[in-house]
Amino acid sequence: MSEKALKRKKIDFNSVSSVLYPVLFGILIFILWECGVLNTVLKTDTNILPAPTRIAGIMSENSSKISENLSATMTVIIWGLIAGSFLGYMAAVFATRFPNFGKGALTVLSVFNAIPIVALAPVFNNWTKDVSSEASVRSTVAKILVVTVVCAASMSINAYRGLTELKPFSLDLMKSYAADNMTVFKKLRFHNSIPYIFTALKVSVPSSVITALVSEYFAEYRMGIGRQIRDNISIAQYSAGWAYIAVACLIGILMYIILIIFEGIFTKRHRK
Amino acid sequence: MSVLKRLSKSKYFNTVLWIVILIIVWEIGATVVAATKRSPENILPHLSGIIESVVSKDTINGSQTAVQMVLENAKATISRALVGFGIGTALGFVLALFMSRFKTVEKIAFPYLMIIQMIPILGMAPLIFAITQDISKSRIIIAAILTFYPVATNTLAGFKAVEKEKHELMISYAASKFQLYTKTMIPSCIPYFFTGLKISAPMAITASILVDTLQGGIGLGCLLSQALKGAMSRYVFWQIVFLSAFIGIFSFLLMGIIEYVLCPYKRKGNKQEE
Numbered sequence: 001m002s003e004k005a006l007k008r009k010k011i012d013f014n015s016v017s018s019v020l021y022p023v024l025f026g027i028l029i030f031i032l033w034e035c036g037v038l039n040t041v042l043k044t045d046t047n048i049l050p051a052p053t054r055i056a057g058i059m060s061e062n063s064s065k066i067s068e069n070l071s072a073t074m075t076v077i078i079w080g081l082i083a084g085s086f087l088g089y090m091a092a093v094f095a096t097r098f099p100n101f102g103k104g105a106l107t108v109l110s111v112f113n114a115i116p117i118v119a120l121a122p123v124f125n126n127w128t129k130d131v132s133s134e135a136s137v138r139s140t141v142a143k144i145l146v147v148t149v150v151c152a153a154s155m156s157i158n159a160y161r162g163l164t165e166l167k168p169f170s171l172d173l174m175k176s177y178a179a180d181n182m183t184v185f186k187k188l189r190f191h192n193s194i195p196y197i198f199t200a201l202k203v204s205v206p207s208s209v210i211t212a213l214v215s216e217y218f219a220e221y222r223m224g225i226g227r228q229i230r231d232n233i234s235i236a237q238y239s240a241g242w243a244y245i246a247v248a249c250l251i252g253i254l255m256y257i258i259l260i261i262f263e264g265i266f267t268k269r270h271r272k
Numbered sequence: 273m274s275v276l277k278r279l280s281k282s283k284y285f286n287t288v289l290w291i292v293i294l295i296i297v298w299e300i301g302a303t304v305v306a307a308t309k310r311s312p313e314n315i316l317p318h319l320s321g322i323i324e325s326v327v328s329k330d331t332i333n334g335s336q337t338a339v340q341m342v343l344e345n346a347k348a349t350i351s352r353a354l355v356g357f358g359i360g361t362a363l364g365f366v367l368a369l370f371m372s373r374f375k376t377v378e379k380i381a382f383p384y385l386m387i388i389q390m391i392p393i394l395g396m397a398p399l400i401f402a403i404t405q406d407i408s409k410s411r412i413i414i415a416a417i418l419t420f421y422p423v424a425t426n427t428l429a430g431f432k433a434v435e436k437e438k439h440e441l442m443i444s445y446a447a448s449k450f451q452l453y454t455k456t457m458i459p460s461c462i463p464y465f466f467t468g469l470k471i472s473a474p475m476a477i478t479a480s481i482l483v484d485t486l487q488g489g490i491g492l493g494c495l496l497s498q499a500l501k502g503a504m505s506r507y508v509f510w511q512i513v514f515l516s517a518f519i520g521i522f523s524f525l526l527m528g529i530i531e532y533v534l535c536p537y538k539r540k541g542n543k544q545e546e
Contacts, residue, residue, distance in 0.1 A: 017376075017379060021376065021379040021380045022379065022380050022381075022383040022384065025380045025384075026384075042403055044403050048402050048403055049403060100280050100281050100286055101280065101289070103283065103286060104283070104285075104286025104287040104288075104289055104290045105286075107283070107286075107287045107290070108287060108290045108291060108294065111521050113474075114474040114517075114521040114523070114524045115516070115517040115521070116474065116477055116481055116482075116516045116517070116520050117482075118478055118481045118485070118493065118496070118516065119481075119496075119512070119513045119516040119517055119520075122496070122500055122509070122513070123513055126314055126316075127315060127316070129315065206390050206392070209392050210392040210393075210394050210395060213392050213395040214394055214395070214482060217485065218500075225395075226392075226395050229395055229396075229398055230398045230486075233398040233399055233401075233402050234398070238399070238402060241398065241399055241402070242399065245395065245396055245399060248391070248392050248395050248396075249391040249392070251392075252391045252392055253387065253390045253391065256389075256390040
């Protein structure tokens with residue numbers, strides 16, 4: 001939507017209002033929140049629901065502690081995302097190579113997608129007890145594994161579609177060239193799958209963030225943004241809890257924006 | 273030989289084959305763990321052990337067997353998830369309807385729907401609990417929010433996917449706005465609506481279980497954290513893991529079944545896609 005609008009570079013009323021309306025709405029909410037109207041509506045005091053400026057203040061006061069937790073959470077998200085997407089893609093390649101046998105694997109894998117994270121996290125905690133004697137290391141491994149499982153499922157299904165839903169006749173053309181499987185993959189399937197990879201990532205980036213946060217709740221070692229949200233609130237440090245929530249939201253939004261930028265770069269090159 | 277060949281092409285056979293492979297891997301793992309660990313049931317119990325604990329008649333807390341307890345808690349969790357899911361579905365559908373009817377509403381709400389998608393709502397669970405001060409209210413709110421946005425965005429996509437010709441044909445019939453929606457727009461957005469439901473049903477379950485863990489009481493999440501702390505047999509934990517996995521998967525399949533029953537006209541077209 002916004003891309004197209006930028007391309008046209010025509011500032012008509014329509015595009016102005018589609019930016020202006022949501023921004024105005026946001027400002028309205030911000031003012032209501034800052035002035036305490038939201039507190040009255042939700043019947044909470046300013047302790048539980050502090051004003052946005054106060055939350056920002058706390059974020060800057062605790063910046064060193066926040067960045068420590070942030071890096072712990074980001075490690076989990078990034079490694080889990082990479083490992084899960086890679087495994088999911090490999091599963092999709094496998095399913096493309098061995099259609100019948102592999103398709104069954106994809107069905108089973110897609111079922112994993114519906115398993116609640118709450119059930120996965122403690123299981124992986126149990127399984128990683130021997131990884132290291134350091135609680136922090138084995139907790140990190142457990143969390144990465146949970147994120148991996150969640151990301152693998154969505155990647156495998158989308159990548160499989162990208163690898164198999166080819167342009168009509170393109171596969172026949174490759175066959176008429178007597179191209180072997182590897183060549184078909186390199187020249188045809190891989191390129192075809194790139195937009196699908198991004199479709200998968202659009203699902204798995206937000207869900208990897210949430211999975212990382214939730215698996216921190218269950219982790220043995222108390223570390224990470226998610227854990228801080230929970231711990232701060234359980235000791236009634238609501239402002240600090242809000243600060244960590246703000247950080248969590250920023251992670252989600254920033255990662256999504258980065259993803260959209262990458263999508264723009266890669267799919268454009270792909271089109272050429 | 274030809275039977276084997278035909279079997280290997282069947283979708284169900286391959287799925288079952290993979291499930292069998294998984295079970296074999298699990299059992300090998302369990303055997304290894306049983307040989308090397310002091311308390312194997314904490315890490316990887318034999319599946320037979322879990323099944324045994326399901327059918328066992330021994331009481332766990334004096335009055336209930338493990339299964340009775342798990343099922344009772346599951347009932348509480350599911351019923352709460354259902355309420356949130358219902359509210360979220362209704363709100364999401366109504367918002368999509370307003371967004372398609374009034375351009376201004378769409379302009380205001382759509383960017384925020386996108387943002388909600390990016391921010392971790394489940395992570396906010398403890399805070400919503402702090403604001404509402406009521407565990408069941410916060411459970412319903414979170415399940416509702418998580419249900420709300422996939423339903424809203426997908427239904428809106430459904431409204432937008434209505435063919436222009438259909439739209440114009442209705443207008444040429446001098447159909448009122450109400451007729452336009454009831455006769456063309458709503459029926460054609462139903463498949464999209466169900467796509468939203470399929471995404472959000474497992475999420476509502478996850479939300480409900482997660483919020484359970486925030487406070488004691490009744491619910492699968494509470495039982496899960498108690499079992500993890502070692503308050504009762506570890507097999508209760510494994511039962512919960514498998515049950516919640518099953519509920520999550522089942523909720524997804526159930527939406528597909530409901531869609532199949534409600535939308536007979538979709539069946540033919542859908543077969544080709546699959």
